[in-house]
Amino acid sequence: TNIGSILASVNPYKPIPGLYGVDAIELYRQHRLGELPPHIFATANECYCCLWKRHDSQCVLISGESGAGKTESTKLLLKFLSAMSQTSLGAPVCEKSTHVEEAILES
16 A cells, blocks of 8 residues: 555565566556555656656665565566666667666666
8 A cells, every 4th residue: 555655565475477567567657656556666666757857866765574575675676667767768668678787686
């Protein structure tokens, strides 16, 4: 659920097909925060928009207990931001990632 610009999420402890795929990235990149159901990509898109359109510095705080999914959430945020940076360069979201993107996501 969203609480303002805060996303409160629960780790389902199992994969949910399509939840974090290219189609989800494409869907959430086209909408503002609150227009679609709560999602980590909506939060990431808000950060991206504020960074580039308003030139505001951004910080995302990911908090939770051990096993809550903090590392996976970070990877998903980076995945979305990487995809957005690729599309800003004119590449489609589904295009193969660059070496730099892969290195960031693996770190």
